Amino acid sequence: MNFGTQKHLPLQGAENRSEVAVLFNIRNGFITEEKNSKQIRKTGRKPKNDPAVHRYSINLNAEENAKFLALFDQSGISVKAHFITACIFQKTVKTVKIDMNAVEYHAGLTKFFSQFRGIATNYNQIVRLLNANFSEKKASAYLYKLEKQTAKMKELLLKVLILTDRFEKQYLHKE
Structure with a gap:
C-alpha cells in the first residue's frame, strides 16, 4: 500500500501532523523511525577522556639536534614525543647502558x-x-x-x- 507523499499519509492518533513528522521520516512512501543523532555509536575506537590536541614546534640546529638524539637514544624511550614531554615536565628518564x-x-x-x-x-x-x-x-x-x-x-x-x-x-x- 503506497500512500504517496506526506500530504496523503493517514496518521492515526495524531492531532497535529508536525508532532509526528519529528518522530518519523518518510522516504519513498514508507515510514521509518528517525534515529536520534546523539545516539552512541558502537563502532570505531573509543574516544579518549583527555585527548592531547595541543601541538608545539621547535627548531634545532645541527649541534643541538645531535645532543637531542644522543639523549633520546640513551633514554631507551621509543617515541620522541614521550621523551620530550618527560624532559619538559621533569619526569625521571632512565638510561640503561649495556656493556x-x-x-x-x-x-x-x-x-x-x-x-x-x-x-x-x-x-x-x-x-x-x-x-x-x-x-x-x-x-x-x-x-x-x-x-x-x-x-x-x-x-x-x-x-x-x-x-x-x-x-x-x-x-x-x-x-
Missing part, C-alpha cells in the same frame, strides 16, 4: 660454572665406580689423586671469584 664486555664476561662465567656442575656429577660417579670395582688400596690411591686435582680446581675457582669481584668494582658501577 657488551660485561655481557661476554657473564656468558663466560655461566659456561664455566656449568662445567663445574658437570665435573661434580662426574666426581660422584667416579667415586662410586672406584669403591665398587677396585680394592680399597687402589681406590684410596686414585681418590688421593682426585683430591689433589680437586684442590687445584678450588684454587682456580677462588681466583675466578677474586677476578669477578675486581671486574664488578671497576666496570659495573652498581647504584
Whole structure:
C-alpha cells in the first residue's frame, strides 16, 4: 500500500501532523523511525577522556639536534614525543647502558660454572665406580689423586671469584 507523499499519509492518533513528522521520516512512501543523532555509536575506537590536541614546534640546529638524539637514544624511550614531554615536565628518564664486555664476561662465567656442575656429577660417579670395582688400596690411591686435582680446581675457582669481584668494582658501577 503506497500512500504517496506526506500530504496523503493517514496518521492515526495524531492531532497535529508536525508532532509526528519529528518522530518519523518518510522516504519513498514508507515510514521509518528517525534515529536520534546523539545516539552512541558502537563502532570505531573509543574516544579518549583527555585527548592531547595541543601541538608545539621547535627548531634545532645541527649541534643541538645531535645532543637531542644522543639523549633520546640513551633514554631507551621509543617515541620522541614521550621523551620530550618527560624532559619538559621533569619526569625521571632512565638510561640503561649495556656493556657488551660485561655481557661476554657473564656468558663466560655461566659456561664455566656449568662445567663445574658437570665435573661434580662426574666426581660422584667416579667415586662410586672406584669403591665398587677396585680394592680399597687402589681406590684410596686414585681418590688421593682426585683430591689433589680437586684442590687445584678450588684454587682456580677462588681466583675466578677474586677476578669477578675486581671486574664488578671497576666496570659495573652498581647504584
